[in-house]
Amino acid sequence: MQTLQAEELRALKFYEGDIADADRNDPFWGDARAYVTLNALLYDDLASEYTRVREGKRLNPAMLRNLPRLLGLYGALFSAMQKGEKSKVRTGYRVERASDFAVCLQRGETVAFTSTALDGFLRAYGDKQGLVLLTCHVPAETPCAVFSEMLDSYLKSSESEMLLPPFLRFRAEARPLTDSDRRITDLSGEPPQAAYDLRFEPEQTLRICDDIAALPDVAEPAARLYAQIQQGTPESALNPADRAAYLRFKRALVRALRGS
Numbered sequence: 001m002q003t004l005q006a007e008e009l010r011a012l013k014f015y016e017g018d019i020a021d022a023d024r025n026d027p028f029w030g031d032a033r034a035y036v037t038l039n040a041l042l043y044d045d046l047a048s049e050y051t052r053v054r055e056g057k058r059l060n061p062a063m064l065r066n067l068p069r070l071l072g073l074y075g076a077l078f079s080a081m082q083k084g085e086k087s088k089v090r091t092g093y094r095v096e097r098a099s100d101f102a103v104c105l106q107r108g109e110t111v112a113f114t115s116t117a118l119d120g121f122l123r124a125y126g127d128k129q130g131l132v133l134l135t136c137h138v139p140a141e142t143p144c145a146v147f148s149e150m151l152d153s154y155l156k157s158s159e160s161e162m163l164l165p166p167f168l169r170f171r172a173e174a175r176p177l178t179d180s181d182r183r184i185t186d187l188s189g190e191p192p193q194a195a196y197d198l199r200f201e202p203e204q205t206l207r208i209c210d211d212i213a214a215l216p217d218v219a220e221p222a223a224r225l226y227a228q229i230q231q232g233t234p235e236s237a238l239n240p241a242d243r244a245a246y247l248r249f250k251r252a253l254v255r256a257l258r259g260s
Contacts, residue, residue: 001083011077012163014034017032017033031060035113036058042253046229048100050235055127059229067215071253078206078257081143081164086143089137090162092162093119093121093135094114094117094134095122095125095131095184097132101132105196108170110164110166110168111167115161115163118146130186130190131186132192132196133181134196134198135175137198137199139200142202143205143206167257169201170200172196177194207259215253216249218245221245221246225242
C-alpha cells in the first residue's frame, strides 16, 4: 500500500464520521454524518434525498458552500482508494436500501460510495427502510479502502469495513434468501426483499477531475431545497427554479468526478 497524504487520511476519517480533530462549530468539517449528503449528491434525481430524510437523516447545505473544498474531498477519497492494498481478492457484505440498489442494478455500477463489511452482514439496520443483501466479489487491483489496513484506528472497527467507490461496474446475480438472511431487519422490522452476488469487473480505475469551473454555484438554491425537503414538502411543491438548478449541479458534479 502506498503512503497516504494528510488530506487523504483526513478524507477517510471524515467519511467515517471521525471529527475528533475538527472544529465542531464548522458546518462542513463538524458534520459527523457528511456521508449522507456526499452520497445523495451522486444520484440523478431527488429520490435519494427524500429517502434519507424519511429515515431521520439530515441533508447539509454547508457541503455546497465551498465547491473547491467539496470537490477536493471527493478527490482525496478517490486518491486514497487508488492507494489501497490491491493484491488481494476480497469479499464484502452490504445491506443496502432496495431503492438505491434499483438504480445501481439498472446502471450495472455503483452510484455512490458503498460501505461493506468483510466479516459478513450486520444483523439489524434500524436506519434504513427496505433492504437488499449484496455480496460484493471484488477482484485484485480494484480501488477500495480497507480501513483496518489504512488507518491506525477508526470508528467502526467492529464492522471490519471496506469502502468501495462510485462508478464501479458489476454483474449482478440474484440468489435465494436464506433463513439467516431473513433474520436481518430494517427500521420497520421487515426482512430483506432480495439478495444478490455482485461480481465486479477487473482492472477498473478512477479518474479524478479537479476542474471546479465545471460546477455551477448552487449554495443558495440547495439550502432552500434542503430546508423544504427536511420540512416534508412534496417534490411537486418544491421551488421549480431551485430544483432545476440543484439537479443541474448534481449532473455536473458526476461528470466532473467521472473525469468526463
